[in-house]
Amino acid sequence: MNRAILFQEGLTFVRRGPALVVLxxxxxxxxxxxxxGDRWRDAQTENLQAFEARMAGELVxxxxxxxxxxxxxxxxxxxxxxxxxxxFPAVLLPASLADFAVGHADLHPASAEISTWRNxxxxxxxxxxxxxxxxxxxxFDVAMVVVVLLPLLMIAVSFDVLxxxxxxxxxxxxxxxxxxxxxxxxTRLLYRNGLIWLAAGAxxxxxxxANDSGGDRFARLGIWFGISIxxxxxxxxxxxxxxxxxxxxxxxxxxxxxxWLLFTLAMPASIATLTEALYPTPSRLAFLSEIRTAQGxxxxxxxxxxxxxxxxxxxxxxxxxxxxxxxxxxxxxxxxALENTRPIVEAYERAREGRDRTVRWAxxxxxxxxxxxxxxxSAGADLQRQHRFQSQVQGSLVELGTALGPAxxxxxxxxxxxxxxxxxxxxxxxxxxxxxxxxxxxxLFLLALAVALGFAANRRLDEDEDGSxxx
Amino acid sequence: xxxxxxxxxxxxLGRDSLLRALLAVTIVLVVVSVFTGLQRERVFVKxxxxxxETDRSVWMNQGDRNPHSAAHFSRYAFRPASPIAxxxxxxxDFAGLAIWMEAHYQDPAAFRRAExxxxxxxxxxxTPAFLxxxxxxxxxFVMLFGSIAGEREDRTLRQLLASGVDAGRFFRGxxxxxxxxxxxxxxxxxxxVAVLAALLTPADLxxxxxxxxxxxxxxxxxxxxxxxxLAIGVSAIFRTRQSAFLALTAVWTMMAIVVPRFGSDIxxxxxxxxDARDATVQLRAASDVYYRxxxxxxxxxxxxxxxxxxxxxxxxxxxYGAYVLQFSEEMSxxxxxxxxxxxxxxxxxxxAVVRTLSLFxxxxxxxxxxxxxxxxxxxxxxxxSKAAEAHRREMVQLLNEDYMYNADGAxxxxxxxxxxxxxxEDLDHQVPALGxxxxxxxxxxxxxxxxxxxxxxxxxxxxxxxxTGEEAA
Numbered sequence: 001m002n003r004a005i006l007f008q009e010g011l012t013f014v015r016r017g018p019a020l021v022v023l024x025x026x027x028x029x030x031x032x033x034x035x036x037g038d039r040w041r042d043a044q045t046e047n048l049q050a051f052e053a054r055m056a057g058e059l060v061x062x063x064x065x066x067x068x069x070x071x072x073x074x075x076x077x078x079x080x081x082x083x084x085x086x087x088f089p090a091v092l093l094p095a096s097l098a099d100f101a102v103g104h105a106d107l108h109p110a111s112a113e114i115s116t117w118r119n120x121x122x123x124x125x126x127x128x129x130x131x132x133x134x135x136x137x138x139x140f141d142v143a144m145v146v147v148v149l150l151p152l153l154m155i156a157v158s159f160d161v162l163x164x165x166x167x168x169x170x171x172x173x174x175x176x177x178x179x180x181x182x183x184x185x186x187t188r189l190l191y192r193n194g195l196i197w198l199a200a201g202a203x204x205x206x207x208x209x210a211n212d213s214g215g216d217r218f219a220r221l222g223i224w225f226g227i228s229i230x231x232x233x234x235x236x237x238x239x240x241x242x243x244x245x246x247x248x249x250x251x252x253x254x255x256x257x258x259x260w261l262l263f264t265l266a267m268p269a270s271i272a273t274l275t276e277a278l279y280p281t282p283s284r285l286a287f288l289s290e291i292r293t294a295q296g297x298x299x300x301x302x303x304x305x306x307x308x309x310x311x312x313x314x315x316x317x318x319x320x321x322x323x324x325x326x327x328x329x330x331x332x333x334x335x336x337a338l339e340n341t342r343p344i345v346e347a348y349e350r351a352r353e354g355r356d357r358t359v360r361w362a363x364x365x366x367x368x369x370x371x372x373x374x375x376x377x378s379a380g381a382d383l384q385r386q387h388r389f390q391s392q393v394q395g396s397l398v399e400l401g402t403a404l405g406p407a408x409x410x411x412x413x414x415x416x417x418x419x420x421x422x423x424x425x426x427x428x429x430x431x432x433x434x435x436x437x438x439x440x441x442x443x444l445f446l447l448a449l450a451v452a453l454g455f456a457a458n459r460r461l462d463e464d465e466d467g468s469x470x471x
Numbered sequence: 472x473x474x475x476x477x478x479x480x481x482x483x484l485g486r487d488s489l490l491r492a493l494l495a496v497t498i499v500l501v502v503v504s505v506f507t508g509l510q511r512e513r514v515f516v517k518x519x520x521x522x523x524e525t526d527r528s529v530w531m532n533q534g535d536r537n538p539h540s541a542a543h544f545s546r547y548a549f550r551p552a553s554p555i556a557x558x559x560x561x562x563x564d565f566a567g568l569a570i571w572m573e574a575h576y577q578d579p580a581a582f583r584r585a586e587x588x589x590x591x592x593x594x595x596x597x598t599p600a601f602l603x604x605x606x607x608x609x610x611x612f613v614m615l616f617g618s619i620a621g622e623r624e625d626r627t628l629r630q631l632l633a634s635g636v637d638a639g640r641f642f643r644g645x646x647x648x649x650x651x652x653x654x655x656x657x658x659x660x661x662x663x664v665a666v667l668a669a670l671l672t673p674a675d676l677x678x679x680x681x682x683x684x685x686x687x688x689x690x691x692x693x694x695x696x697x698x699x700x701l702a703i704g705v706s707a708i709f710r711t712r713q714s715a716f717l718a719l720t721a722v723w724t725m726m727a728i729v730v731p732r733f734g735s736d737i738x739x740x741x742x743x744x745x746d747a748r749d750a751t752v753q754l755r756a757a758s759d760v761y762y763r764x765x766x767x768x769x770x771x772x773x774x775x776x777x778x779x780x781x782x783x784x785x786x787x788x789x790x791y792g793a794y795v796l797q798f799s800e801e802m803s804x805x806x807x808x809x810x811x812x813x814x815x816x817x818x819x820x821x822x823a824v825v826r827t828l829s830l831f832x833x834x835x836x837x838x839x840x841x842x843x844x845x846x847x848x849x850x851x852x853x854x855x856s857k858a859a860e861a862h863r864r865e866m867v868q869l870l871n872e873d874y875m876y877n878a879d880g881a882x883x884x885x886x887x888x889x890x891x892x893x894x895x896e897d898l899d900h901q902v903p904a905l906g907x908x909x910x911x912x913x914x915x916x917x918x919x920x921x922x923x924x925x926x927x928x929x930x931x932x933x934x935x936x937x938x939t940g941e942e943a944a
Contacts, residue, residue: 032733036740043743051748104593107565107585111748121581126754127747128579131818132562133842133849134744134825136585137735138594144732152724156717163713249713254613257720258493261609266500269597273507275589280514284582285522285568288547289529295544296529299536324883326540355589369591383590 005184009191019192022153023199029149030203033142037099038211040139044098044110045213048091051111055089062086067416076413083404083414084327087115090396090425092389095380096215099207100224101143103381107135112393114425116404119334120341121291123397124390142207143375146228147368148264150200151235154193155256158239161188163249181465182458185243193236204228219432223378223439230446231371237453244460267366271359279354282347294340298333305332309409331408335401345394352387363442367449370442378435389427396425476636476644477651480618490614497606498660504597505664508557509671515568515584516673519549522569523897531893535886538870539796542574545866548859548898550580553846554672554680558664558687559600561847564588570856572863572898574870575758575800577807579750580856599664600841603691604834605727607657608698612719615649615702619937620715628941638938642703642931649699657695661688679904686905687844693923694837700926707933726832731825734835738824742817750810757806761799771798785880792882793875800867811856818849829918833926836918843912846902850911858900866895 066081068074079085090112094105109124138144162185165171175181208221239256246252298305306328363369376382403422407414526547533541548570556563567580585592595601622628631641665684669676702719709715761767775794776782784791822839829835842848870891878885 032737036736039740039743043746047746047748104590106744107583107593109747125747126579126581126751128567128581128583129747129750129814130565130744131739131821131849132565132583132852133818134735134739134821135565136562137732140729140732140736148728149724152720156721159717160713250617250716253713253716253720257609257613261606265595265605266496268591269595269601270500270503272589272591272595273503273597276592277507277510279589281587283514283518283522284584284587285518285549288569288582289522289525292526292529292547296533299540299544300532300534326543359590372594373590383593 005179005187006191009188019157019195022157023195026145026150026153026196026199027203029140029145030142030200030207033140033145034099034203034207034211036139037102037141038207040102040106041094041099041211041213044094044105048093048111052089052091055087055113058087063416063419066413066419069413070416078411081413082327083407083412084116084331086400086404086414086419086422087113087117088396088400088422088424090114090389090393090427092386092427095220095385095429096213096217097208097220097224097379098381099211099213099379100141100204101376101379101381102139102141103143103376103379104383104386105381106130106139108386108390110389112425114393114396114400116331116334116401116408118397119291119337120345120394120397121288121337123393142204143372143379143381146200146375147231147371150196150232151260151264151368152257153196154232154235154239155253155260157192157196158189159243159253159256160249161185161192161243163252166247166249175465182461185240185457185461189236189240189243193232193239197232200228201225216432220378220380220435223432223436224375227371227374227378227439227443227446230443230450231367233450234367234446234453237450237457240457241453241460244457244464263366263368268369268372271362271365271369275355275358275362278358279351281351282344287341287344290340290344291337294336295333298336299329302329302332305336306409309405328409328411331401331405335405338398338401356384364445367446370446374439374442377438378432380429385429388429392427393425396423399423474644476631476641477648480645480648480652490610493610493613494656497602497610500597500606501599501602501660501664504599504602505557505667508560508598509667511560512552512557513673516552519552519568522547523549527897530895531889533892535888537883537885538874538887538891539574539793539883541887541892542867542870545571545573545863546895546897547571548855548862548900550852550855551900551902552674553851553902554674554676555668555683555687555845556674556847557668557672558598559841559845559847560596560598561600561842561845562849562852563847564596566849566852570859570863572859572866574796574867575803576754577757577803577811577860577863580852580859600838600845603657604694604838604841607695608727608834609723611649611653611695611698612702612716612723614652615699616706616716616719617712618645618649618703619707619934620709620712621706623710623937623941624712628937632938632941638935641938642934645703645934646700646927646930649703650696653695653699654692657692658688661691679902679906683844683846683905687841690837690840690844690919693919694833697833697919697922697926700923700930704926704930704933707930707937727834730828730832731834731838734825734828738821741824742820745814745817750814753810754807757803757810760806761795761802768795771795789875790878790880790882790885793871793878797868797871797875800864800871804864807860811860815853822849826914826918829915829922833919833922836915836922839915840912840919843908843915844905850908851902854903854908855900859898862898869894 062081062085065074065076069076069081074080092110098105109127111127112124114123162171165174171181174184204221204225208217238259242252242255242259246255302325309332359369359373363373373382377384400422403418404414406412407418526549530544530546533544536544550566550568553563564585565583568582568584570580571578617624619628622631636644665688669681669684672680674680701722705718705722706715709718756763772784772791775787775791776784779787779789781787787794825835826839839848843850870887873887873891874885877887
């Protein structure tokens with residue numbers, strides 16, 4: 001590290017207004033994104049926990065009623081402690097680093113009511129209350145600051161590292177000293193970007209501590225830091241390469257802004273369009289039609305369907321016949337809907353797998369896609385997490401239907417021990433270790449890309465230096 | 472003289488290979504976005520038609536059934552497709568496609584297409600509107616950053632001034648050169664796209680759709696004029712291309728990327744999105760309002776008995792259960808209105824916060840107007856929801872009244888058949904004419920107008936200042 005260059009940078013760069021403006025902008029962006037993310041996560045957690053507590057209270061009431069009936073203390077009406085009334089809550093609580101990235105978490109359902117009154121289209125309840133106008137705009141979160149804004153700020157402070165010498169024609173004179181061109185460029189770049197990185201790192205660390213919500217937050221934060229560092233290293237090396245490759249400052253800035261546009265906007269948009277065209281999901285309306293058809297058929301042929309179910313369960317004895325038939329009809333039509341929509345659900349899964357596979361490969365076309373995916377993954381805001389929740393809820397719904405079906409169709413109650421044997425929903429999340437494992441490959445790719453770009457930049461700079469000195 | 476400046480600028484810009492490459496890439500992106508948009512809309516219309524037919528068929532073939540039971544099963548209302556949604560899908564994918572018109576509940580629109588999007592679709596969508604509103608301003612800036620800064624850097628401005636060009640002519644020359652290239656290019660791309668959209672749209676092409684296409688052209692053209700003027704104004708402030716380029720890049724980043732996202736985020740921080748669980752509880756409370764009020768239930772019974780002059784429910788000439796069902800519906804209706812009006816008010820507050828940031832960027836007003844003109848914004852969605860709710864109330868009343876007057880003591884065992892089901896028609900809601908809802912966009916249109924005037928004024932002021940500075944030097 002050349003002290004003279006550092007001293008000169010200190011004089012010319014730090015004391016100039018733009019550097020302070022950039023640092024101030026960065027501080028404001030991180031502070032707002034952190035505050036907004038923290039508010040969102042806390043509100044979401046609080047709402048979901050309140051929902052879970054309310055549902056748990058109802059289950060306690062149900063059990064007490066069931067125990068009273070079983071012990072003979074309560075004279076039941078046909079509706080009391082009916083197995084159709086069993087409702088398990090399912091919630092997808094924000095992950096411990098959720099304040100850093102909202103990702104897909106604001107779009108998909110975060111809670112479900114697992115009950116035999118429900119089918120796949122209704123198990124998540126009514127949740128589409130968000131304003132579509134604001135929902136359509138992605139959040140201004142910490143991930144956005146890192147992936148989109150930081151590279152731009154790095155470009156803004158770095159594109160002219162050689163511009164002064166080149167435009168004044170003093171580069172050859174400067175290089176007649178023992179100073180090497182690569183040393184000059186990298187030292188200046190490191191000085192300018194180092195300030196931004198230090199500010200960003202301190203801001204992230206501060207947010208992580210200030211908004212700490214426990215759990216595996218700091219393990220996830222470690223992954224977040226790792227990804228951010230290699231991502232920013234790629235941009236650092238890319239800036240170095242463009243500075244070496246282009247002789248004028250506008251050409252350097254133009255090419256860097258063009259690459260930024262390509263990597264952060266054009267490429268994600270094009271790949272998203274491509275994957276959705278290659279792997280279209282089945283129509284939601286076709287899914288709805290299947291459910292409606294199954295419900296209509298069951299309602300019309302309720303007697304036959306009931307008979308068929310009881311025929312398959314000869315061990316059952318029919319209980320209280322005064323219970324209205326729509327209880328049984330609702331259960332059976334939902335079971336039929338589950339069965340009829342199975343091929344559509346499987347087609348959904350296939351389309352999702354195809355898309356995931358394509359994005360896993362296509363991500364290597366843009367460092368920003370890799371960074372966005374991995375940052376979302378470490379914050380628990382990735383699409384796969386939402387899909388895992390939905391698929392676990394569906395599994396739980398099927399399980400509950402299987403457990404309660406015989407009692408519902410035969411119009412009997414469960415025993416207390418049967419009720420206690422039912423399994424409440426618990427979301428199985430991936431661990432920080434699994435996230436780290438997923439991040440290794442793309443992370444190493446980013447690192448290799450940064451090194452390759454750095455070497456290419458050095459080669460260019462050496463050629464340039466030879467040319468300049470010869471002149 | 473202005474004409475000479477225009478010709479010179481057009482010649483210089485025409486030789487710029489970087490610009491030509493960027494334009495070529497943009498045209499490819501436009502073509503891809505138009506065809507994928509067209510494909511999306513075709514699929515949507517096809518799926519909607521199929522779903523509507525299935526829904527109708529299931530409804531008509533449900534067999535003999537108690538009318539209230541049928542009201543629970545009910546039907547779905549499907550959102551109409553806008554003929555020019557392919558140009559700007561707007562918020563359409565984030566709003567539900569269908570509303571279940573069930574008894575006792577006013578449901579929100581469900582089945583949002585965005586939920587089927589892939590991992591990357593949440594961040595950015597490749598649509599013609601995105602290209603015009605976000606990418607095109609950057610192209611304009613790349614094209615014009617050296618417009619005046621370059622003349623100052625190369626010292627050709629002094630030569631021009633020495634040849635007798637005044638500030639007004641110089642400004643007109645620079646502005647018209649930029650406009651000719653920008654609007655010429657935009658028109659050359661927009662016209663075939665509009666014709667394609669009109670010819671190939673799977674939705675019904677109405678006179679209103681043609682008007683909307685024309686308004687969209689004007690809007691986008693005005694939006695680009697703002698950026699041409701901003702580019703010239705900023706370019707005139709700086710003495711070097713480098714500084715002008717950097718400043719314009721910063722302006723674009725703030726105006727097209729940061730402020731719109733920030734606006735939307737801060738709007739939901741100040742006025743948070745409603746919690747779904749909470750909203751469900753409120754809707755349940757609205758739905759159950761009659762059944763939770765024991766006193767009222769007793770009073771209603773007394774009132775009905777008195778009205779018909781009988782002593783017991785069994786003596787009533789109507790089915791009391793059905794009467795109560797309809798009564799409870801009518802009690803819930805104002806509560807549903809209150810809930811959804813409250814929701815709308817909250818959305819309007821959020822949008823007002825975002826709109827306030829139009830002071831810092833024309834992108835917000837232009838995006839609002841673009842969605843509105845394309846028929847894919849919340850206002851169009853709300854019109855659909857209102858029509859569906861009116862249809863639901865009519866349908867539930869029809870079914871409950873049939874039950875009430877024809878049950879003849881059979882109670883829940885009473886059934887009706889196809890004749891009754893046939894009276895419940897499909898919801899026939901079309902995209903409202905732009906003129907009928909145009910007032911909703913007045914503030915955004917005003918913001919656009921202010922930006923247009925302010926940007927041109929700024930450009931003139933800035934060029935005049937640069938010219939005066941050069942003359943003084």
